[in-house]
Amino acid sequence: MRTPSAPGDGRLDPALSTIMSERRQLTGLAYRLLGSLADAEDVVQETYTRWYAMSPHQRAVIASPGAWLTKVASRVCLDLLGSARARRERYVGEWIPEPLPHHADWVNGRPGGTAADPADRVTLAESINMAFLVVLETMTPAERVAFILHDVFQYPFADVAEIVGRTPAACRQLATSARRRIRASEAPATSASRRADIVRDFKQAWEARDIAALISLLDPDATGLSDGGGVVRAALDPIQGGEQLARYLIALTSATSDLDRTLLERTVNGQPGLVIQQDGITTGVIAFDIAGDRIKHLWAVRNPEKLRPWRRV
Incomplete structure (x- = not known):
């Protein structure tokens, strides 16, 4: 150029x-x-x-x-x-943030830090996972901007205030409010290897149409959201309850030929997830929120417009 x-x-x-x-x-x-x-x-x-x-x-x-x-x-x-x-x-149905492949390209390059408490920081890697992005959707625009700029990208509140159009003290309060939302939604820590094992077990149970195994992997109060954007078929409302979600998934696979549907274990927004391919074409990406040994939330993005980064994955 x-x-x-x-x-x-x-x-x-x-x-x-x-x-x-x-x-x-x-x-x-x-x-x-x-x-x-x-x-x-x-x-x-x-x-x-x-x-x-x-x-x-x-x-x-x-x-x-x-x-x-x-x-x-x-x-x-x-x-x-x-x-x-x-x-x-x-928007037709549920709106889910656009899923991304491996996060390596999304965790580099941050500006110089400030003297704020490191405990109030969120790493760039953490700020890319789907559960985090979903909570961000509940924030006001000003909360979201103040929180991301300060807690994630480490901009001082004086600079944030100039961007948001409020005082530094007001921006500090915005970030504090956003931080409370994040902490209230945090699940008990689960190791990366354990998360990967749970997603692998979920994949195998789904492929085998083993409803009992699926139910055992899902939290009793688990929720499932599907985003088709009105372009492809998807559940228009959240599916509530682990057993209900398991039955929905089994019914979904029963309507699809196993010969041309493939489930692949992939990194989705920095966490273990699944990619659904039909005749070699990515038709869905699934992200999970895992608490302990159970899947608490499942987000399935099927809107083709949100799957562009996955065409070569």
């Missing part, structure tokens, strides 16, 4: 490599704020459009291009979050 430093001179913008190096972090930030990779990519594109809409002189006087880009991207996300709730009320 060549971006002239002045009209017609043909020289590369000397700051281009620095500016473009921010793309990954901007995308990761926007994804966490919006829960949609497609929307995050649009936000990043809009952010760069605004950068290059300025004159070379205007860009040159910006002391920290990365901070400027983050500020603009966050404000664009804040505006989008304000309208997202209304849009999701019109």
